[in-house]
Amino acid sequence: xxxxxxxxxxxxxxxxxxxxxxxxxxxxxxxxxxxxxxxxxxxxxxxxxxxxxxxxxxxxxxxxxxxxxxxxxxxxxxxxxxxxxxxxxxxxxxxxxxxxxxxxxxxxxxxxxxxx
Amino acid sequence: xxxxxxxxxxxxxxxxxxxxxxxxxxxxxxxxxxxxxxxxxxxxxxxxxxxxxxxxxxxxxxxxxxxxxxxxxxxxxxxxxxxxxxxxxxxxxxxxxxxxxxxxxxxxxxxxxx
Numbered sequence: 001x002x003x004x005x006x007x008x009x010x011x012x013x014x015x016x017x018x019x020x021x022x023x024x025x026x027x028x029x030x031x032x033x034x035x036x037x038x039x040x041x042x043x044x045x046x047x048x049x050x051x052x053x054x055x056x057x058x059x060x061x062x063x064x065x066x067x068x069x070x071x072x073x074x075x076x077x078x079x080x081x082x083x084x085x086x087x088x089x090x091x092x093x094x095x096x097x098x099x100x101x102x103x104x105x106x107x108x109x110x111x112x113x114x115x116x
Numbered sequence: 117x118x119x120x121x122x123x124x125x126x127x128x129x130x131x132x133x134x135x136x137x138x139x140x141x142x143x144x145x146x147x148x149x150x151x152x153x154x155x156x157x158x159x160x161x162x163x164x165x166x167x168x169x170x171x172x173x174x175x176x177x178x179x180x181x182x183x184x185x186x187x188x189x190x191x192x193x194x195x196x197x198x199x200x201x202x203x204x205x206x207x208x209x210x211x212x213x214x215x216x217x218x219x220x221x222x223x224x225x226x227x228x229x230x
């Protein structure tokens with residue numbers, strides 16, 4: 001079974017440019033999460049999709065970040081315009097929705113974003 | 117607010133030494149607990165998890181962790197580390213009350229000297 005994949009693995013852009021990150025969850029996983037790790041800090045939650053709906057976007061830093069999951073499959077995270085403080089590693093994770101209290105999330109390899 | 121605290125940011129050990137990484141969490145209600153590891157150049161991998169049942173859980177590569185509910189702790193242990201255990205270790209928690217968004221600790225960088 002294929003795991004969670006993310007594209008690109010690295011992105012270097014200049015301040016003010018736009019970048020779009022993509023995440024493909026494990027097939028059949030309704031839940032999709034985005035997390036971010038800024039250099040030297042902890043991994044922080046950004047948002048959670050259940051299928052195509054945003055369940056929780058309380059972690060999104062500001063309105064320069066836009067996440068979508070059209071059709072409930074892959075998701076994109078767009079940063080527009082990018083700022084220096086957006087640099088970090090963006091992780092995606094997915095999980096099944098078993099309706100229980102257990103939730104194991106499977107993480108992708110991350111996209112390392114560098115804003116110059 | 118929910119939080120996870122890892123006691124050590126950097127740990128240096130010699131091979132064959134014993135390891136214990138502390139983790140405490142602040143989260144009301146029933147929780148799921150995890151330890152993840154990130155080896156140099158690789159992505160996050162699940163080391164072990166606790167959902168319910170026996171509070172002593174065993175993971176991959178000889179790691180284990182003990183959930184002590186009264187102390188809100190989930191410490192990671194390994195009796196004898198190897199050079200290949202050099203990595204960054206993350207304690208994490210999620211819960212149905214939080215929509216399962218995972219809260220991570222800051223991470224502990226372990227360096228094992230050969």
